[in-house]
Amino acid sequence: MFCDEDYKLHESIELINRIQNKYNLKIIAEPCEAVVSEAGYFVATVTDIVYNNIYTAILDASAICHLPDIIHSPYRCEIINGTQPHVKKYTYRLAGSTCYAGDIFGDYSFDTPLDIGSKIIFCDTAPYSMVKSNIFNGIPLPSYISIRKGQAFCIEKQYDYNTFLSLI
Template identity: 40%
Template sequence: MIDFSLFPSPCYIMEEEALRKNLSLIKSVADRTGTEIILAFKSFALWRSFPIFREYIQASTASSPYEARLALEQFGSKAHTYSPAYTIEDFPEIMHCSSHITFNSLTQYQRFYPLAKAHGGISCGIRINPEYSEVETSLYNPCAPGSRFGITADQLPDILPEGIEGFHCHCHCESSSYELEHTLKHIEQKFSRWFSQIKWLNLGGGHLMTRKDYDIEHLVHLLQGLQARYPHLHIILEPGSAFTWQTGVLASKVVDIVENKGIQTAILNVSFTCHMPDCLEMPYQPAVRGAQMGSDGPHVYRLGGNSCLSGDFIGFWSFDHKLQPGELIIFEDMIHYTTVKTNMFNGIQHPAMAMWTRDGRAEIFRQFSYEDYKNRMD
């Protein structure tokens, strides 16, 4: 049990034991299927925890020069890199830090492959778009009509251009193995005629295999079947959320209680728009420890952030007591897609980042100050 008194407020707190449990499950899937499962930095990049990750996996995926450099310098291996568009200014850094580079379009490939070939030691691929996805939130659907991601089967020549050694496909978001099964049918139907010309197939992220209701045995069966059908292909998965799903919290405190038209809002020392942006973008109502979602209960509050954005609030929660200033409010499952997406809008204090170790210690990774805010504006 985390001792919250040992941490500053507000604070993201990762639990080492929960992280290792996820990593062990992911490694078991990789070992049983012969696939490579790597960490997507777009979901999580808290590099002080990378020594733990390296006990279970060997690589990561990047989508920018900064992420690729983090992979090389902090994760200790070159990145599998994909970007919607590389620039001539950034590409030398990308090549230096990458083992694999995936291009989003044939024009990007034609422009940059000669540089990658001259550099040497880089396996190049192209992103494909099977024109199928079951992601319902349009903001997160990479295969929506008119998507800017990847090329469709009708755009590929019968013989792949020189140097294309792999296909990369991303169609999922917190998805099940059954959605992967449906997706694979579309990928194979549209793109398998080129599989003999490539060496690897990257199935992207969104495979939420650490969720409690995820059918691991079905996933293993799918991947083993895919490998049996195409034994020459190296299969890669790059989930983000699965690694850090349910591995930690955002601990905050009540600052004030205000009431307007019968609605009581507990204002916190954190912000949804700054520190939990997916709650507003996705949108979804996060779980709060010790509270029930909804307006049925003895003490109902809307939770509000401490920024000046009018919409910096979300949901209604019922508590079994009246909230008081200074009281601890814990948001569950706030490690993935949080620290990588936070901002300092309004000069709001950024939560500290920390870990509760498996031997019961509070390890503070980073606390932020005015200097961090000022230097971003410099």
């Protein structure tokens, strides 16, 4: 990715220029994720906690609907106050609320136990939640909220059941 610290941007530019000149081409490098790298938060709420060989926190969200790269590629979201499993005192599997068996955000550990109503804040989710979200099993699309000057929240886009009906 263009914005990784170890990415050799200067060398890539030289290579692209060489190819363009040699073959009389115009190459356009799509910035992809670099445009929204380390941007966006996805906030979910714990709706239930069950035990099945591991404590599982059921969220009011869905990995398959809202952050499908977790399911389809080896991507793991960082979350605020959470880390790898078994590093901190309390480990949970974070699961989505659909009937999809693999609707799992991953296993994370926390310093304090989760409760129903606890907020889980996934970081760096703009590349995934903005362009790949989908409706499945009654799970709504995420709302888009921006933070304005003075820390005021502004709802930019919100979806409801009528959105779902308009797509069928």
